[in-house]
Amino acid sequence: MSSPKPVESGSDILSKNTSYLQYENSKNSSQENTSSNNGVWGSLVDSFKPAVQNTGMTSRMVSEEEERGLTDVERAALRSANSQLSRSLKTRHLQMIAIGTSIGTGLFVGSGSALSNGGPAGLLIAWSLISTGVFATMQGLGELSVTFPVSGGFNIYATRFIEPAIGFAVGWNYFMQFLVLLPLELVAASITIKYWNHTINSDIFVLIFWFSVLFITLLGVRGYGEAEFIFSFIKVIAVIGFIILSIVLICGGGPTHEFIGGTNWRNPSPFAHGFKGVCSVFVTAAFSFGGTEMVGLTASESENPRKAIPKAIKATFWRICIFYLVSLTMVATLVRWDDDRLLGASSVDATASPFVIAVVNGGIKAVPSIINVVILIAVLSVGNSSVYATSRSLNSLAEQGMAPKWTGYVDRAGRPLVAILITNVFGLFAFIAASDKQVEAFNWLLALSGLSSIFTWISINVSHIRFRAALNRQGRNTGELIYVAQGGAIGSYYGLILNLLVLIAQFWIGLFPIGGKPNAYDFFLSYLGLPVVMASWLSYKVWKRDWTLFIRAKDIDVNTGRINIDPDVLQQELAEERSLLAKKPFYYRVYNTWC
Template sequence: MSYTKENKTDVDTSVSPIRETEITNSGSKGWFGDFKDSFKPAVVEELDPNLTDIERANILSARSPLHRNLKPRHIQMIALGGSIGTGLFVGSGSALSTGGPASLLIAWGLVGIMIYCTVQAMGELTVTFPVSGSFVQYNTRFISPCWGFCMAYNYALQWLVVLPLELVAASLTIKFWNSTINSAAWVAIFYVVIVIINFFGVRGYGEAEFVFSFIKVIAVIGFIILGIILNCGGGPKGGYIGGRYFHDPGPFADGFKGLCAVFVTAAFSFAGTELCGLAAAETHNPRKSLPSAIKQVFWRITLFYMISLTIIGLLVPYNDDRLLGASSVDATASPFVIAIKNGGINVLPSIFNVVIMVAVLSVGNSAVYACSRTIASLSEQNFAPKIFGYIDRQGRPLVAVCFTLAFGLLCFLAASPKEGEVFNWLLALSGLSSVFTWGSICFCHIRFRRALSIRGRGTDELAFSAQAGVVGSYFGVLLNVLILIAQFWIALFPVGGSPNASAFFQAYLTVPVLIAFYVFYMIWKKTFLLYLRADQIDVDTGRRDLDLDLIRQEIAEEKAYMATKPFYYRAYKFWC
């Protein structure tokens, strides 16, 4: 069966060969001249003005002049430890206090299974369509432009707010050692570090995340080994602990309601897991590097979340007073630090606080990357002013990066007495953003498989297919809906509190904001198209490999090669 394009336009929808800098005059202009020229716009091809918004978005995302400078080691380390931050290191403390150790394992376990299914679905889509904007653009392609508009702004808002929050959080970690220095001074230092990293382009982001993630991975592995030793009585204080705290004070703190509250914290701690998919368009060879990186997420969930949280539940009782009343960035409230202190080790808490500071900076760095690429994608989809789609000759979405960094200047509110109130409401704007993002990724995968099916095509043309299949995506959609329902209940009737309008909107403001986006889009575009039919979905634009017969042959050869290998090798390749 020969391959023919189904997208009826007079424009070549394959990826444009224009990727790198186009310099009109030969030779180098010297380092300063080359540096100055790097900020000039990348050369892109003009498009047919008669294209629809969806066709235009699909083609622009495929032809984006973003540079493919991320290597497999960058992608794998981003997938393995990229988004591990305060949600795990500090937020798990409040979750332990609210729900108890059993709730911790149940909530993180179920959310972890959902994340695994979601990342697998995202991997199938991003390997097939490694386009600019990735899953942000898929919403427009596979669901509807209206939903794509809402989800893109939802995701951009999430990271736009996270940047100043994380910069303030990084400055507050210093108070662990010295509380006399004004936080604004440390904020300024960390802000400059983030600016420098991101002006090196995607390579700067990749190298920084490689280092940050490596530190976090080593720290968590070290804690797991130390935790096992302490639990067995090998610490300075000695004494076997075992499962004592699962019996007294017990496995659950507030029953089913406490468990529901922990679900929300668990979802927050996994935020950013999807970043390896967002980087697909800037990966040198996504077909080779992304599948391996996607599989690493299983080990992140199993090793860094489930095992470390099991040890936390064994070493820290949920009624420990130090878990209560501290801010979400206070290292003294970290159950990791509390566990080490309980073991009688004096030096390690300071070392782990350094890890928490690195984790916070890592998330701040990722915020600039994610927000800038999302804003650029909004411009490509004609959802934002054209200037935000400006990409320079170094492949940097320059205007989007500058806009994100400018918003990050809100970090200097750290010197204001109203800082807490302002940031609480800013965070409320996108508090449930990740839940909507994950649910949309799963639904995009379901729609993609449906669009292939009605064309008589299947997974034999996919270089990577989700190990959990469409069933995993249905589970992902279902669990995300259940998390939204649980959050609504907890927001309306807080654990240990009474109904409060301010607390409700701080927990659930994302939903009315999305409704406002939906209404605005329908008025702006004067359209009520809420859902694309499967036969309207474009399943070809943006593929880097357009010879489907060749892909099928290569996939068949790979399967035949794997069949000749022993079981242990096949098992290793399945999980790694």
């Protein structure tokens, strides 16, 4: 009688599970081959069936018995590395997603309240400083995403490099952030329509936009990529056009022929409410960059993450410089911070957009309608992105055992179908658009995850720092990495400190609001996110009865899910690339560094 087969240890299993990228679209082809041959309708029906287990991967599948021998962190790393999501996003998709994802209501509408609170100088100081922190954070995310292009992105990085409770808290709060954002953006879109017609019930347009988002998201990741490519392209062209038009208006080339110059910077004043006003803009600026980190979620669905992710991360620099800082400089120059129309600025009211006000002040009649069309496209784009973010976050949580297993259902088209449907069903909450309680309801929903972007960025910074510490502790270095963050670990420390300062500023503004007295309502409305995150973290600790505060550097897994490339071959390829680059003109080398 043969002896029973011993169960392998977690380290043995993970050492055999090297990478899930060592195959050439075998997953997609194997699933396509299992589709019905009964025509388009049969293929469509079959596409909703469970994803076929990948047979062309070089990474090793493990049995349930073997998986039980793994720790929670090992199990999460293994499952995220063997995700069934479709790898269909092309380089052009990722680059345009990186450029245009966060160009939405935060820039077009939210900048209006920021201008009224901080003044033109406060607006630019805050956005400039926050943008440096965002850029440093995205560099660290780029290094992790290229090295570990696994399902869940920054969510799984927090679980693997910090500790699971952090990953649980960050993942669920990120899910809630974008879950609430979908109905909010649908309401914003319906209200934008009122710029042309005030008589039609808002719920009619909510229904139209909801079906549009549902249709796009059910097309799969390729549909999302194509939609975002088009949406982002339109937004980019619009912002560039606005900048050119603004320069003309500032110089007196508009219908009024009024030379504006720096008048609005001197009168009434460069700062609206002193230092407190600047601090309030820090918070608004940080929120406006929300969605920048979504590039990290796309890594597991990119055809070629090694080439696509670095280009997408570098595109962040241009988005910050051109689409935020330059356009906001134009806005601050053309619109007075004490303009009464800015006082009504809110996340669901595009009528107070400083971009529209700037063009109206210039005496141009047709362009405001065009800008409102762009705002409408922007809010639909953010709504579309919110479904992508929530569905991938929920799928990742399910893979890690942090959400019900059925919520991680992936079909043969590589869609996290259940997660997509859950998000879209919640979007029906937008039908309160016609209610007089819509603002209050959305304010409290947003308050639940209002600081989620900050916590996500902090987790990215700490994950990158811990990853570098693990490499150093285990006698390894960045020479084995395909892409290295330009700021290194120091950049992540800088991003971490800046995000912590934003939390402090938010606490101060929440406790002592501008133009008001301290009160519990305003404080919890602006700072409810912190106790929610802490409660999420604590609930996981109690659930798992694991009070470990962080994973020791020597125990961090820096192998599972990596692109399995021979270090010697990689160094040879990088040396050849540097050699070819050195022969290029200076301007090309500069371009290659930042683009």
